[in-house]
Amino acid sequence: MAIIGLAMSNFFLSKDVFQAIVFARENSFAGVEIWADVPFCHPDLFADKEREKLKKILTENELVYTLHSPLFGIDLGSVNPGIRKESIRQTKAAIDLTKELNGEIVVVHPPKTPSRLAQVKEYIYQLAKEAISEVNQYGKGKGVTVVLENCGVDFNDWEENLDDFLSLVEGCKLDVCLDIGHAHCSWGIEKTIESLREKIKCIHISDNHGKKDEHLPVGMGNINYQSILSYLKNFSGMIVHEIQYYQNDEWGTKESKKNLDKILEVVTSN
Ligand SMILES: [Zn+2]
Known part of the structure; x- marks a missing residue:
């Protein structure tokens, strides 16, 4: 049975790291994805005292957790050597924070590309492969x-297709965070699961209409959950609601959970 969690980034600038955890507990989420970036707990800004407090709260509440490494301005395949070096440093700092919190998983993003010319993509592939490895x-x-x-949802995402993504996963010997919303508006959810199956260690879920990455609550787009139902039900890791419904973030997060729980027939205690 999958563990149902929420992403702290659902509450961008409306809750801090501790308030997001309180919300998770009060609304029967079994886990959280810690946003190790501004404005929550960027490793360069998150003081020792706060780290201790976070570790204590996570343990006391028996929450499952993953970390999302810094994202803003970060590009592990940047052609700019200074940005690439700094991206590696900050990603390592997020790994250190994960270790400090006794966490097990940290999520990173593929590189960006300024051009889709084959020779540019190959050049960035080599840089990203070295940095991510x-x-x-x-x-x-x-x-x-x-x-x-x-x-794979924006024009400047390096990975244009599933084969590109697989080449990076295999080239760096990586495991994967499956983002269901991203898969729906790029290469297809079933195809993506089929190709990555045993490598998938955690899941991000949100809905959209198949055209752009809307990060809507589950049930508000057109994803056909029935086609992946048995996969989701049997997934042993955490499924994180990663919702950007900022007009009403609490409602959006609760609605998403309510709808997915119904689809997965999850019974919660309150
Ligand atoms: Zn995601």
């Missing part, structure tokens, strides 16, 4: 699993 090795040394999230 480095952070993956660093994670392994700390007992933290680095997972690569499928994006």
Whole structure:
């Protein structure tokens, strides 16, 4: 049975890390994805005292958790050497934070590309492969699993198709965070699951209409959950509601959970 969690980023600038955890507990989420970026707990800004407090709260509440590494301005395949170096440093700092919190999984994103010319993509592939392999090795040394999230939804996302994504996953010997919303508006959910199956260690879920990455609550787009129902029901990791319904973030997160629980026939205690 999958563990149902929420992403802290659902409450961008409306809750802090601790308030997001209180909301998770009060609404029967069994886990959280910790946003290790601004405005929650960027590793460079999150003080030792806050780290201790977070670790204590996670343990006391018996929450399952994953971490999302810094995202804003980060590009592990950047052609700019300074940005690439800084991206590696901040990703390693997120791995250190994961280890400190006794977490097991940290999510990273594929690189961006300024052009889809084959020679540019190949050049970035080599840079990203080296950088992501480095952070993956660093994670392994700390007992933290680095997972690569499928994006492929914007023109400047490096991975144009599933084969591109697979080449990076295999080239860096990585596990994966399956983003169901991203898969729906890029290469198809079933095809993506089929190709990555045993590599998938955590799942992001949100809905959309198949054209753009809307991050709507489950049930508000046109994803056919029946086609992936048995996969979701039998998934042993965490399924994280990653909703960007900022006009009413609490409602959006609760609605998404309510609808997915109904689809998965989850029985909750309150
Ligand atoms: Zn995601």
